[in-house]
Amino acid sequence: MAEKKVSNAEIASTLFEIADLLELKGVAFKPRAYRSAAQTIEALGEDITDIAERGELEEIAGVGESIAGKIRTVIDQGNLPYLDRLREDMPEGVRELMELEGIGPKKALFLHRKLGISGIDDLEVAAKKEKVRELEGFATTSEQHILDAIEVWKERHERFLLGYILHDAEAIERKLREHDAVKKACLAGSIRRRRETVGDADILVATDEPETVSHFFCSLPEARRVVMEGPKRCTIVVARNLHVDLRVIEEEQFGAALQYFTGSKAHNITLRKRALDHDWKLSEYGLATRDGGDIVAREHEEEIYEALGLAFIPPELRENRGEIEAAEEGTLPALIEYGDLWGDLHAHTKWSDGAHSVREMAEAARDRGWEYLIISDHSGGLAIAHGLSEGDIRTQGKEIEKVNRELEDITVLQGIEANVDKDGTIDVKKSILRDLDFVVGSVHSGFKMTEKEMTERVVTAIHQDHLNMIGHPTGRLIQKREPYALDLDAVFEEAASVGVLLEINAFPTRLDLSDIHCRRAHDAGVMLGISTDAHDTDHLRFLDLGVAVARRGWLEAGDVINTRSLDELRAWLKQ
C-alpha cells in the first residue's frame, strides 16, 4: 500500500462532522464557520496537503487559525483528538453508528431516538427488516446504502489495534479469574502474544462448573450480544464489535490448551516437529507418546517446554523468529517486565494539542506510581497545531516548576517534541533547547521524500545539538499510513554511535518502532525509550503497550532508558 494522503474530501467530512457535533451540543456560530470552511475545501482545485505543506492553509477562505491547526493535525497524525473528544460526548451506540460512511451525528442520533438503535449490529437488523425506510429521510436506497456501509465497516474492522482492546479483554479475564467457580483463566491467541493487531480475543478457563461459568460469561455487562452459548464454548460481542471466545478446558489439560491456542501457528508447527523427533505428539490435549498415547506433559505450559528440552518461552516471543533455538541453547533474553518502567518520556498537555494541564498529567502519572513524566509538547513550527513559541516554552517551564513544588512523589521534566525540518535541522533555537531537560525530534510533515533524502534528514537530526530522542522514527500509522521511505539500518548505526535514543512510541495507532525494528535497533547497539505520546491522562495507560513491543523485540530492561530511576536518567542525559 502506498502512503495514503489525506484527501480534501476527508478533511471536509471531518469539518462537517465537527459542525454537526457542535450544533447538537447547542454551540452557537461555530458550526457555521466549520461548515463553510468544509464547503470551500470540498470545492478546492488543489490538494490540501500541498497547501498545508506551503504553510498557506490560512489563505483558504473561511479557514482561520483554529481550523487550520485542526487540519494540520489531521494531515500529520491521521486523526484529530479534538473530534474524538466531541464524539465521546455522544452516547456510545450512537458513536459507533457514526463510524459508518454516510451516517453523521444527526442521522445517528435520529436512528437512536426513533428506533432505539444503539450500535451497528442493531442497525443491520433494522435495515434488513426494512424498518429504516419508514423513517423520514431514509428511503429504500438509503437502506441499501446503510447495508453497504456496514459491509465496508466490517471489512475494515477485521483486525483491531491491540491498544484499543487489550484492556477490555484483560478486564474480562480478571472477572473470570475472580469468579468462585473458575480455577484458571487466561487470555490466549495473538492478544496474549501482544501482536499489534488482533482478530478476536480468546479466553481459556478451567472449571468444574462449565454451565455456571458460561452463563456468567454471557451475562457480563460487557457483552452487547451473545453469538453462541454452550457449556464448552461461548462467543460474545463486546465494545468495538470485538468477538470474545470462551473455551472451557479440563484443568489437567490447561497448559497444553493454552500453549496450543496461544500460537503462533509457525511457532507451534516448529514445536510439533520437535515433539515428533522424540516420537511424541503435541496437541491441544497434551504432549503424549505416539504409540501408547501416554501423557508426557499437559497441565502446565512450562512442563511442555521443559519436556521438549526448552526453557520456557514467553508468549510475546512465540513467532518462530529464533526463539526455539534460543530456548534450547539457553540464550533467551531476560525480557523487560511490565512493571520495569519508572516514567514516560513523551506526553502532551493543553500547551499544545493535549487535553489536560501539566498538573493533571502529573497527577495521573503519579497515581500510576511513576517517578517522572517528561512533558514534550509540540514546538511552534509551521506543521503542527498550537505549537509552543519560545515565550510559551519559558512560561511552561515556570508552570512545571510550580507543579513540581506543589506535588510530591512525581517529578515533571520539561521536554519538547520539536519538528525535524526537511533539511534535518530542529525548529527550535539551540539557546532554548539547551535549557530543556529532554528534546524529542520528530518528522511531522514532508513525508514524500525519497529514501535517500529522508535518511539524510533523520541522520542530520540525530546529530543536532541537545537532541535526545527521535520520536516515532518511521512515521507509520497502523492500518492508515505506511512508514515513510527510510534506511533504518543507517539510522540505527548513527543513533548508536551518537548515543541518541530511538523511541518506541506506545500510542496504539503508532507502535513505532515496531517489534522487529526494535530488535534490529538493539542489535545495532541503539538504546531505546518507551513513551506514550499521551494527549490525555487516560492515554498514560498505553505505556504497557510499549513494553509489549519491547518484549516482542527481545529487549531486556537494560536496553530501555526509562527502566532507570530519575537520578540515573539524569546522569545518562548529562553524558
Ligand SMILES: [Zn+2]
Ligand atoms: Zn509526534
Ligand SMILES: [Zn+2]
Ligand atoms: Zn507527540
